[in-house]
Every structure is written in structure tokens, then in C-alpha cells.
Amino acid sequence: MRYRISLFLATSACALVAGTDAMPQTDPWARPSLSFTGVPGLVDMPTAHQMQDADLSATVGVIDGTARTTFHFQITPRLSGVFRYTAFGEFWNPGVNYYDRSFDLRYQLLDEGRYHPAVTVGLQDFGGTGVFASEYVVATKTFGNLRATGGIGWGRLGSYNGFTNPIGLFAPSFKARKKGATGVEQTGRLDSSQWFRGDAALFGGLAYAVNDRFRLALEYSSDDYALEQRQAGFDRASPFNFGLNYRFRNAVDMRAAYLYGSTVAVQFSYTLNAKSPTRRAPALESAPPPLQVRAPGAAADLGWTVNAALPPALRDGVAQVLAADGLTLDGFTVEGRRAVVRFRNPSDMNTAQSVGRIARTLSLLLPPSVEQFEIVPVSGNGTPISRITLMRSDLEELEYAPDGAWQTFARARIEDATLAGLGTDFTGPATPSFTWGIGPYLQATYFDPDSPVRVDVGVEGRFRYEPVGGLVISGAVRQRLTGNRGETRPSDSVLPHVRSDVGLYAKEGETALTNLTVAHYFRPGKDLYGRVTAGYLEPMYAGVSGEVLWKPVNSRLALGAELNYVRKRAFDQGFGLQDYDVVTGHVSAYYKAQNDFHYQLDVGRYLAGDWGATLSVDREFANGIRIGAFATLTDVPFDTFGEGSFDKGIRFEIPVSAITGRKSTQSVSRTIRPVLRDGGARLNVGGRLYNDVRDYHQDGLQDQWGRFWR
Numbered sequence: 001m002r003y004r005i006s007l008f009l010a011t012s013a014c015a016l017v018a019g020t021d022a023m024p025q026t027d028p029w030a031r032p033s034l035s036f037t038g039v040p041g042l043v044d045m046p047t048a049h050q051m052q053d054a055d056l057s058a059t060v061g062v063i064d065g066t067a068r069t070t071f072h073f074q075i076t077p078r079l080s081g082v083f084r085y086t087a088f089g090e091f092w093n094p095g096v097n098y099y100d101r102s103f104d105l106r107y108q109l110l111d112e113g114r115y116h117p118a119v120t121v122g123l124q125d126f127g128g129t130g131v132f133a134s135e136y137v138v139a140t141k142t143f144g145n146l147r148a149t150g151g152i153g154w155g156r157l158g159s160y161n162g163f164t165n166p167i168g169l170f171a172p173s174f175k176a177r178k179k180g181a182t183g184v185e186q187t188g189r190l191d192s193s194q195w196f197r198g199d200a201a202l203f204g205g206l207a208y209a210v211n212d213r214f215r216l217a218l219e220y221s222s223d224d225y226a227l228e229q230r231q232a233g234f235d236r237a238s239p240f241n242f243g244l245n246y247r248f249r250n251a252v253d254m255r256a257a258y259l260y261g262s263t264v265a266v267q268f269s270y271t272l273n274a275k276s277p278t279r280r281a282p283a284l285e286s287a288p289p290p291l292q293v294r295a296p297g298a299a300a301d302l303g304w305t306v307n308a309a310l311p312p313a314l315r316d317g318v319a320q321v322l323a324a325d326g327l328t329l330d331g332f333t334v335e336g337r338r339a340v341v342r343f344r345n346p347s348d349m350n351t352a353q354s355v356g357r358i359a360r361t362l363s364l365l366l367p368p369s370v371e372q373f374e375i376v377p378v379s380g381n382g383t384p385i386s387r388i389t390l391m392r393s394d395l396e397e398l399e400y401a402p403d404g405a406w407q408t409f410a411r412a413r414i415e416d417a418t419l420a421g422l423g424t425d426f427t428g429p430a431t432p433s434f435t436w437g438i439g440p441y442l443q444a445t446y447f448d449p450d451s452p453v454r455v456d457v458g459v460e461g462r463f464r465y466e467p468v469g470g471l472v473i474s475g476a477v478r479q480r481l482t483g484n485r486g487e488t489r490p491s492d493s494v495l496p497h498v499r500s501d502v503g504l505y506a507k508e509g510e511t512a513l514t515n516l517t518v519a520h521y522f523r524p525g526k527d528l529y530g531r532v533t534a535g536y537l538e539p540m541y542a543g544v545s546g547e548v549l550w551k552p553v554n555s556r557l558a559l560g561a562e563l564n565y566v567r568k569r570a571f572d573q574g575f576g577l578q579d580y581d582v583v584t585g586h587v588s589a590y591y592k593a594q595n596d597f598h599y600q601l602d603v604g605r606y607l608a609g610d611w612g613a614t615l616s617v618d619r620e621f622a623n624g625i626r627i628g629a630f631a632t633l634t635d636v637p638f639d640t641f642g643e644g645s646f647d648k649g650i651r652f653e654i655p656v657s658a659i660t661g662r663k664s665t666q667s668v669s670r671t672i673r674p675v676l677r678d679g680g681a682r683l684n685v686g687g688r689l690y691n692d693v694r695d696y697h698q699d700g701l702q703d704q705w706g707r708f709w710r
Contacts, residue, residue: 028145028209033217033245033253034059034269037124037132038070038082039106042205042219043243043257045157047149048118048140050108053077054275054619056627056652061267063259064234065089068267069452071650073627075619076595078108081629083650083672084125084132085447091231101447101674103127117141124156127190127648131227132156135196136203149219150204154196159224160239162199173197205241217243225260237261274625288710289321289360293396298368302336305369314365319428321361327354329428330378330469338372344380344430347665351377351695356708359390376417377696381521381687382431382469383529384417385696386553399709409705414698416526416553436463441478445485445502446672456483456506460514472687475516475536480509493642495678496580498540498607502676504571505539512573514539519687527552529689538684539573541566541607543581549689551590553697558590558690564683566607582607584683586614590690592699596620598628600690607681610634614647614680622703624655624667632680640679647680649673 032049035041038059040049051057057072067087074080082104091098102125112118117139125132138151152158154165155177168175177198178191205219219241228234238261245255255267304310311334318341319329326347333340339362345354355375362373375388394411398404441460446453458480465473486507491500505512517535524530529549536542543566551558563585570576586604593599600616612634620626631648638645653669694700 028212028215029142029147030212031055031271033207033215033255034070034072034267036061036063036068036255036257036259036265036267037104038068038072038084038269039080039104039122042149042207042217043241044221044223044259045149045203045205045219045241046106046120046122046136046138046151047147047207048108048120048138048151049112050074050078050080050106050120051271052273054273054621055271056274057269057271059267059269061255061265063265064228064232064263066228066232080106081650082106085452086131087452088232097450099447099450099452100129100131102129102132112140112142123195126195130191133194134158134223138203145209147207147209148204149207150202152200152202153222154198154200155194156224157203157222158199158201159226160201160222162201162222165196165198165200167196167200213247215245215247217241217245219243221260235260235262274619274621274623274627276623286325288357289364291360291395291399292364294368294392299371300369301367302369304367305336315428317365318361321365322358323429325349325354325357327358328430330382330430331376331425331428333425334366334370336369338374339366339370340374340376340425342376342378342384342428344378346380350704350707350710352701352704353707353710355388355701356710359395363392363395378430378469379521379692381472381519381531381692382466383521383523383692385693386698386701387413387415387417388696388701389413389415405706405708408708409702414553414701417523418526430466431469432465432467434463434465436461438462443483443485444670445488445676446670448488448675450489451484451487454483454485454488456480456485458483470521472519472521473517474519476514478509478512478514480512491678493678494640495608495610495636496582498568498580498582498678499676499681500678501540501571505573508571509539509573512539513575514573515686517686521687521689524548529693531687531689533685533687536569536575537564537566537686540569541683542569542577543567545683545685547689549693551690551693551697554699555697556592556699558694560588560590560690562586562588562604562688564685566683582609586682588690590694592694596622602682606632606634606679607683608636608678610636610679612636612680614682618651623658624653625658626651626653628652634680636679642677644673644675644677647673647677 032040034057036044040047051074053074055074059070061068070082070084072082084102086100088098104124106120106122108120110119119139122136124134134153134155134157136151136153136157140147140149165174174197178194201222203220203222207215207217209215221239221241225234225236229236241257241259243255243257245253247253251271253269257265259265314334315332318332322329326349328344330344331342341358358375359373371392373390377385379385390412398407401407438461442457444453444455458478460476460478462476486503488503491497493500513536515536515538517533519533522530527550531547533545545564547562549560565583568578568580584605584607586602588602591599596619598618598620603613605611612632614630614632616630618626618628629650633646649672651671653667655667
């Protein structure tokens with residue numbers, strides 16, 4: 001067991017230190033140190049200061065043979081969320097390793113001022129098994145290089161030298177804390193009836209910043225470690241903890257501590273700010289084409305319009321220049337005073353930057369009389385998304401204006417895409433298209449109740465054929481070479497096994513047809529987008545899926561509806577089907593709010609036939625990094641759902657280019673659930689419409705328009 005924990009720790013540490021270089025820290029308190037619970041803290045106790053807005057931190061540490069891995073995200077300047085995964089070893093039963101999952105929330109009530117401390121309230125393990133369950137209010141004040149912290153805790157943080165809950169003076173029900181079960185059967189239950197109840201205890205300590213890299217800390221802990229003493233023989237000989245923290249220049253912190261008078265502990269942490277990754281992208285992208293300024297009076301010359309051979313030649317020239325920038329010409333029309341360009345952006349180029357480069361290309365190649373440039377972004381599936389109209393004379397006027405980017409956006413007209421009135425349209429090289437590839441794949445599941453990580457590794461072959469715009473035939477086959485995802489515990493669900501048989505699919509699908517579909521994407525009307533997909537939709541289901549999305553180009557709100565009829569596939573993921581079938585579908589609302597937040601509400605019927613709703617909240621940054629959480633509640637009772645009580649999880653997506661600084665269309669995306677069950681499970685059909693549409697609408701373009709002239 002100790003070997004497995006050490007291996008888990010070493011693997012996690014390698015993942016942490018493989019990140020980006022950090023900017024030097026000059027303020028010794030610019031970023032708090034992280035405690036052994038993975039939150040800003042002294043040693044094992046929390047402090048009141050928060051991380052910087054959008055900081056994403058990962059910590060991994062070992063205390064007396066117990067490995068703790070924690071992910072902390074600063075959701076807003078005041079609110080932060082935590083997911084913690086702890087490998088206890090043979091904690092409850094001999095020969096059975098126990099892995100605990102827990103969630104925290106922290107909210108800063110008060111910023112530190114000249115005469116008052118910062119104050120934060122926290123809920124620890126409020127949505128987990130209860131092993132770490134506690135609540136606290138903590139205050140921290142800075143005196144130069146010294147920081148003092150004092151707090152009061154309940155639950156686990158009220159277990160040593162506790163006293164009668166002072167809140168009980170106002171509400172006697174707060175004096176007692178319900179003695180409930182702990183363990184995996186409690187995971188996910190939000191038992192607010194225990195919060196801030198029972199005995200309370202005080203904790204506190206001092207931290208001293210020797211410089212911007214080295215800190216010392218001394219604390220008095222109110223955590224009795226009663227469970228560890230009883231189950232694992234932990235020796236808590238003293239309430240005092242001593243720690244030192246060293247910060248490297250690559251955003252990695254190393255912490256060592258002497259805890260509770262009996263044990264030495266070590267921890268590594270890594271922090272990345274999602275707003276501004278710390279490695280600066282080198283100047284690898286090519287320079288944009290020059291903007292060609294017309295000679296006075298040249299715009300009056302329409303003589304070129306009688307040359308029928310010129311438009312296709314212009315089309316070929318535009319296609320060639322766009323291809324050099326990683327863009328694909330989908331269609332081209334040119335008339336005496338206007339030109340329409342339809343394009344796709346399969347590269348990772350910024351959305352507004354791609355529009356700007358196309359505008360420069362048109363000024364360079366088109367006859368001087370063409371004044372109006374209409375640029376129509378087309379989704380990767382062949383659907384026109386919006387129409388961006390720019391006047392050539394505005395570009396000539398604003399290229400070197402101090403606020404040229406903003407003025408260009410203010411003068412641009414962004415409206416719904418329509419292909420009516422184009423005259424003679426010359427199709428570009430975007431279709432027909434056929435692409436294929438063979439390469440390695442790695443599929444992993446994380447933090448299940450029996451193992452920190454399960455991995456399958458193998459070879460995957462994929463193809464995609466688009467004979468005409470909007471019609472896509474695609475598929476993928478995998479050959480597993482090695483892995484252990486098939487060792488997942490058998491399902492004990494009393495619901496239809498719509499997801500919990502994942503281990504059987506992994507075990508029997510050594511050679512697997514993961515998907516084989518025909519999809520049609522279309523525009524049924526103004527502000528409307530449509531999709532119909534049929535075939536083997538995903539590894540577990542085959543059937544038909546249809547979707548309609550309403551999204552005006554100038555609106556932050558979108559509404560959608562999806563309806564699916566599917567049958568469960570055979571475990572070997574060949575062409576066979578099982579008897580289980582279901583009609584499932586949702587109506588959805590999407591809203592892009594301020595400060596990079598995206599909200600999504602889906603209401604409808606899920607794969608197990610249950611009815612309910614899913615709320616998703618994501619924060620997405622200009623560099624493409626996306627971090628969020630979701631929760632689903634349906635008419636399935638918690639006890640019937642089983643371990644976890646209801647479906648929920650966290651997810652993230654990090655473009656490779658945001659970390660390496662090099663151009664790439666690849667990204668790392670993961671969804672982490674405490675446990676995968678059958679209630680609240682949705683179909684994983686590819687090509688859903690909203691994310692393909694929103695980037696080239698007004699709000700998405702506005703966020704990116706600062707790179708229009710790049």
C-alpha cells in the first residue's frame with residue numbers, strides 16, 4: 001500500500017512540475033501558501049486570504065502515509081472551490097484500500113484593510129463523505145512580513161479543546177451536532193442541518209515571510225484527528241504544528257512540516273492563473289498580410305467586371321492566402337462594389353484575428369471598386385454562423401488609429417448569416433473533404449472509489465468525410481493494447497444500467513467501434529440552427545438525435561431543444577444492440593454573463609427514464625481555458641441513486657497552446673465525477689450546436705476584437 005501511495009504521489013508531482021514558468025513574485029504575500037488541506041493556510045489550518053482571481057492550484061502531499069491530492073480554483077475574487085481526493089490505505093477494513101472524495105467552498109466576507117483583518121467563512125467536505133467535515137470562520141491580519149491568523153471551527157475543526165457553541169446563545173439547536181454515518185454511502189449529501197453546529201474550538205498561528213520565496217509558520221490546531229487515531233493509529237501528541245514553505249520560480253511550492261508532535265509531512269503545489277498563463281507565447285505566428293490602401297479615384301473603375309475569368313482567379317488567390325494562415329475558403333462571391341467570403345477556421349487562430357486577416361487579404365487582392373467586405377464564418381460542420389460587414393474605406397482610415405480596433409468593431413455590422421442575394425457563388429476548397437488519421441489514445445477515469453486513476457492505452461483510427469457543406473460522415477475504431485479500466489467494480493445500481501456498466505464496456509471492447517454516424521447541419525430559419533445525427537452515436541448508445549438552437553447574433557441568451565431515440569449497444573462495441581431503448585431529450589437555456597461566466601440549464605428526460613434538470617456553471621477565459629462544475633437533480637431518490645446521491649462533478653479544458661505558447665488545435669479536457677452512476681445520465685452525442693455558434697456572434701467577437709489587427 002505504501003508503494004501505491006508513493007507511486008501516486010510521484011506521478012502527481014511530475015504532472016505538477018511539468019507546467020509553465022512563473023513571473024517573479026516581489027510581494028512576499030502576493031500569493032498565499034497552501035495548507036495540507038489544499039486551501040490558503042498556515043500549516044494544516046486555514047487562513048482568510050484568498051488566491052488571486054482565476055488561480056488554479058493543485059497540491060499533493062503525504063501525512064503519515066496518507067496521500068492528499070487537492071485541486072483549488074479561485075472562482076471569483078471572493079469565492080473559491082476545492083476538490084480533494086485522499087488515499088488513506090487500509091482505513092476502514094483490513095486489506096481494503098479506502099479513497100475519500102470531498103468538496104469545499106470558501107467565501108471571503110471582508111478584505112483586509114488598514115485597521116481590520118480579512119475574514120473568510122468556509123465549508124470543508126460539505127459534499128463528500130464527511131471524513132473532513134467542518135466549518136470555520138477565520139480572520140488574518142498582515143503586519144509587514146508577519147501575518148497573524150485566528151479562527152473558530154466546528155465539526156472536525158471543533159474537535160480539540162472544544163467548548164459550547166456560542167451560536168447556541170441565539171439558537172439552542174446549534175449546540176448539538178447530529179452524529180451521522182460517514183463513508184462512501186454519504187457522498188454528495190448536503191447535510192446543512194449539521195453546519196456550524198456542535199462544539200466549537202479556536203485555532204490560530206503566525207506566518208513569517210523571510211522573503212518572497214521562503215516562509216515559516218507556527219500554528220495551534222483545533223483538529224483532534226480522532227478518526228485517524230482510531231482507525232490508523234495516528235499519534236497526535238501535540239496541538240502545535242511547524243512548517244516551512246519554499247516557492248520556486250516555476251510556480252511550484254514545496255512545503256515541509258512537523259505535525260502534531262509526531263510526524264514529518266511534505267507537500268508540493270503548483271499554481272496557474274487561468275486568466276494569464278505564465279509562459280509568454282513566442283512570436284511564432286506569421287505576420288498578417290499588408291493592408292492595401294487604394295489610390296485616389298481608383299474605386300470608380302468598374303472595368304474589371306466584364307472579365308468573366310477574373311472572379312474564379314480571385315477566388316483561387318484568396319484561398320491560397322487564407323490557407324497560409326491555416327484558414328479554409330468555403331465560398332466566394334465578388335461583384336462591382338461588394339465581396340462575400342465564407343471561411344472556416346480549423347486552426348487555433350483567434351476568432352476576431354481571423355476576420356481581420358481576411359479583411360487585409362481582400363484589400364490586397366480585390367479590385368479597388370470593391371468597397372464592402374462581407375465575411376461569413378462557417379462552423380467546422382458547414383453551417384454559416386454570422387455575417388460581419390466591414391467597409392474598405394474604414395479599414396484604410398483606422399489601421400493606425402490609436403483606438404483602431406475598437407473603432408473598427410463599432411463600425412462593423414454583425415448580423416445573422418444568410419446566403420440569399422449572393423449572385424454567382426464560387427465554392428471554395430473546404431468541400432468535398434476527406435480526412436483520416438491513426439494514432440495513440442489514452443482514456444482515463446479518475447478518483448473512483450477503488451483507485452486514483454484507471455487508464456486504457458491503445459491505437460485509434462478516425463475518418464471524416466464531408467461531401468457537401470453540412471453533411472458529415474465520421475467514425476472511429478479503437479484497439480486497446482493495455483489498461484485496467486475494465487477492473488471497475490460491478491454495478492449495484494437498481495436503476496437501468498445506462499452508465500454504470502462502463503467497466504463491462506471497457507473490458508469487452510478490446511476492439512471497439514466508438515462511433516459511426518451521419519450528421520446533417522442546417523439553418524432552418526433566421527437565428528435558428530439545426531442538427532440531425534444518426535448511427536452509433538457513442539460507445540454505449542446507437543440511435544437518432546435531433547437538435548434545434550435559437551441564438552440571435554446580438555444576444556447573450558440562447559435556447560435549444562434536443563430529442564433522441566437510442567438503444568443500448570453491445571458491450572463489445574461492435575454492431576450489436578441490447579434490448580434497452582429510451583426516448584430522451586432536453587430543453588436548454590444558455591447565457592453568457594459578465595466576468596467570463598457561462599450558465600447552462602437543461603431540463604428534460606435522462607437515459608434511465610428519470611426526469612429532472614442539470615445546472616452547469618463554467619468560467620471561460622480569452623486564452624481558451626475553461627473550468628466549471630455541474631449538478632443534476634432528478635426524480636430518483638438519493639437512496640435509489642446509490643453512492644453519490646446525485647450526479648455532479650467538475651470539468652476543465654486547457655488548450656495546449658495556452659501552456660506551451662506554441663500553435664496547436666489540441667486541448668486537454670477532463671470531467672471528474674466523485675462516482676459515475678445511472679441517475680441523471682445524458683447521451684454523449686457529438687456536434688452539439690451551441691459551442692460551434694457562439695464564438696462568431698457579437699459577444700464572442702467583442703471579447704476577441706483586440707486582436708483584429710494582429
